[in-house]
Amino acid sequence: MVFDYLDAGADDEITIRRNKDAYSQLELHYRILAGLSPPLDMSTRVMGRDVKIPFFVSPTAGSKMFHADGEVGVARAASAAGAMYSLSTMGTAAPAEVAPAVPAHHPKLFQLYVWKDRSLVRDMLAQARENGFHALALTVDLTWYGNRERDHRNGFTVPPAYTAKQTWEAMRRPAWTWDFLSSPEYAYAAVAFIRDAFDPSFSWDDAEWLCQEWNEGPVALKGVVRPSDALKAVDRGFDAVWVSNHGGRQLETAPAPIDVLPSIRDAMGGIVVDGGVQRGTDVLKGLAMGADAVAIGKPYLYGLCAGGEAGVRKAFDVLTDELERAMGLLGVGTVRELRARMAAGEELVRRRHPSPRDFPDRGALDRGYGGGVF
Template identity: 60%
Template sequence: MPFHRMGVHKVLSKVPLVKPILEAPYARAVDNAVNIADLRKIAKWRAHKMVFDYLDAGADDEISLRRGKDAYSELEMHYHVLSGLQPPLDLSTKIFGKDVNLPFFTCPTAGNRMFHTDGETAAAKAAEHHGTLYGLSSLATTSIPDIAKIHKGPKVFQLYVWKDRELVKDVLQKAKEGNFDALALTVDFTWYGNRERDIRNGFTIPPNYTPKQVWEAIKAPVWSWDFLSNPAYTYANINTEVPADSLAAFVNSQINPAFDWKDAEWLLGEWNGPSAIKGVVRPDDAIKAKEIGFTTMWVSNHGARQLETSPATIDVLPSIRDAVGADTEIILDGGIQRGTDIAKALALGADAVGIGKPYLYGLTAGGEKGVKKAIEILKVELDRAMGLLGTGTVDELKKRGPGLIKRRGASARDYPDRYASERGYGGGII
């Protein structure tokens, strides 16, 4: 990071008015955004190309990325009428046993300051503003103590399968001291996925000073100003001496492909609290995870960024629910772009939904303001979807949901309400 080593950021940070002037058109666009797709367009406009593509991409041919989104469009919402509901509805629920105002939350994602200088603090403030859970990655560019000062509500700390057990113990202790309520172990990241957009772009943070990267930086003036006028960022919760531009090298040196179920048991013993296994797509793995002590199943395929042609998470969700029963908490992420997608996930067996790309588009587009806008958009869409479905609360949506959501073209007879008796309703289609 030659410019930072020369102290250029200290000089530029004292130059007034430049940032507000550069930011103004993006701020207006965020104000006018009506859906997540709008925020994505603004993010693409504002960010360096390789940064946007890192956020936007999936693995290999991006088949799983497309299928993850398309799977929701194949699910129809067979709504009830004349339900007599008045907006706003009650969207409150519990996640990891803690009360929250919304049944969805910002997933832990690495290196948020790459997208916008506000970084993880923007997402934490937005989650606090909306009264929902916040998730912090162990590869965050903001420290656990700094997040703990911002977000006083429920928090989950995400951990990768690191080789160094002393590193694991150290970061778990930090999470406990930061009043994190739950731990999420990511188990679908034992190899680094083949993200071909990154390879084509020559992805590095900061950009290499090649003609191509300089040209892309010129085309993204506000992102470039943010980068050059603020201190260089590091992995604040793992090793502050490791620069953020060495992400792949650091991950490859620390990730442990040999990490197995016995190692997971050891980790649960070290944490001794609410815990999620993040990356489950198979019922047998979910059963095993429950047997060794995980309290929450987190159905995820890492945003379709790891194993190409891994299944759409919404498609495997019902089988995971069947496997672990009605009383085990399930979180789902992957493919969420609309509040209707969140409603479908809750209806088909999820207790809560994590969002990744939607809030990162908001972050990239407009920092804290953009994340708040992303959450607000999804909140309004979910409220509307539940009202039109005829379900006034999250609990009611989960209980009645399987009778409301059917695969496109299927008859009611083909999709019986498989969870109705478990969740307190009679059998058959409700």
């Protein structure tokens, strides 16, 4: 039940596969003899704050269901890595529990969902403000809840329901079960998990109201895949947009965020991207295609499942090492240089040209796939 909640997507899981596959369609056209030596400078600026690495943990629900270290362990690991930390409204630790795990000066983002109850929204904002969260992200692609069929089959609940099936599955996974039984029972800390609390009628006017209510620091609109919506977000008071399809967990056959990122980059500045990022090379591609920072989900959650806080630290180490190696081989010594070279028209990263092997029917190339790039 817990693994499938982490691993699954909506409906037939086409979107979640496309998110990852889209990165494989991007080639890295490396430069040789660049004369670079480690360590490289991977620092950048995200949501108004300087960070040591250009990727950070995406806000994800219910971290304690994966390991008792939960959000607090993830926050410590992110802080140690020099990455921005972000906390979900649907976390199993409240802002007041997480804040002491992160130095006061360290960048922290609070993610908020669209709730019907305005007093609940104000309470969430107050909790974030009082506990030193400098930035806010409003998630707007979950007003209608996605159809996650693995959750239906498993009878997913938070905390777990003690059905015969769940009990049997827990017995088959003694490490997780021991962690669960030896720790306090978890639940969503900030709010009760009631799908009816989401507000499908939430509009642009409501989003603008939220920006005015926060008035504390940068605020991003999370769940954007259209340039027109990105421009509208800026007009309504948002400082950044977060290109995302909710990890392929909402609308089936939605576009992969990395595919739409360049068109949104052309429309505005201040961009975060997520979805399908599982390697340091993916982080590099996201930066090259126009993101100011890249958010990761599954990589750090897999680490959390495997080893708690230590597993998250390991995930950060692996991704940081992969990113530095990719930058070195690509011949760019800093994130700023990567962006500058791409902006100058140097195609260090570009979409793969199709080959005849991709189209056994040669006529497919002649009917519209030839002459260039996907």
